[in-house]
Amino acid sequence: MEKMRKNRALLTLVGIIIIVAGIITLTVRNNNSAKNSDTITIGSIGSDVQIWKHIANLPEVKKEHLNIKVKSFTDGVSLNTATAENKIDVNAFQSYAYYVAFNKNNKNEKLAALGTTYLEPMGIYSSKYKRVKDIPNGSTIALADNPANTARGLKLLEKAGLIKLKSDFGSLSGTSAIADNPHNFKFKEIDDTTGPRIMKDNSIAAVLIGNTIALEGKLNVLKDSIYHEEVNQSTKENINILATSERNKDNKKYKKLLKVYHSAKVQKYIKDKFDGTKIQVQKPLSYFAD
Template structure:
């Protein structure tokens, strides 16, 4: 009997050791690799706030989504990290910016998951109250990346200040201006400096995207002298969620759009950003119409 009792004690102790080793191993594995249920979203500027808010919602937990938000300072590094699968999904860019990245990328392609909103680009000036009052020969500042350069030029055409060639595309630059009746000069700038450039006396007007405008305490609907509207002519400027091409059919990633477009999230965005992020809920086929 005594021998049997000792055997049972030994077996129990061995069992406890095995369980302990298993727990330690599992902990190390979980700490050493990304949790399979966690979606890492990369974003820039004000969008970081939106996704941190979404991550905290009970509705997100009900969908069994654990969202981790990582902040970036520039779009190229964020798209590169997404293409390399270091970031699961990114939320910051327009459709045109996404197309431009895919055309030039040497690290892999992205896929679009769906639309989120339009942040209107605006024409801003500290000196002039209307676009018509900008004097002939003035210098206008544009973003120095192809997608936003083209976007700014299309906005200037819409405002009646220039005419573009019929061949103008989503990555065209100032060489594609067909008519410049006011003899404007164009200076390409790092678009993150737009609000500061407004104070430069040599610049009559600056074209600024809304993410940068918000960071500079500007409201495109109130402070710009002209801005984009939601229509077919601005469809390439609609923001999207993007992921690495191999993840394009990931069902968990697509759940992010359902939550983003919920009434609760849209109410938060409208109040937080003063109506400057205009919801656009369209199928991806909209970009090909």
């Protein structure tokens, strides 16, 4: 009889342990599920990685019940592809023109813009000449080898008075759309991430470099370029955006990122950290259609 009572007590104890363990496991799963549901993986490149890592740790982000994870990439195509395929939730690195070019070349998996962040001026850089008018006739100028940035660079060269473009020049046009090249410049298309290094090449007179890459090369577009873009209607396609996969375009959680990004605290950090080279632009997406 005593032995039976002990066995019953032992079985009861084991049962209680199993029930408690089950409750703990379920609670942990629920907590993890809630946490994962609020986790946003942001893919970025270069200096933008620093910005989003800073944002991820802000109290404002916690108040919005967001958990931001930042993943660094080295090239835009692979980052956009990962985003379009829903392997990355949101990306922060590209201009509106770059985004349009990606969607044009990818019929199946497309991206959607969430909102604007800033304009990083593209600059003309040279280790040999202090002014654009000093670049000799027949010199070679290096441009990015992706359509959006090739077109952007050519428009900047026209703005600087070095070339003339055809009237139907578009956001993805290339050097074949140059109408007049009075200085007989030659153009070399390069991987734009190599821009700062190409500046040291004696065969290159000038290089067009986007600000993200320039910052990685310790260059300040406002101080070190011999000519750079200004913020105006003509450069609106160069404004950077947050992008996600087309299927997530209405995700309210992702749109909260814009609110945090444009907060005064974040903007002060960006201005101080990058010497004013990332110029805040807070516009509706309809701005690009105007």
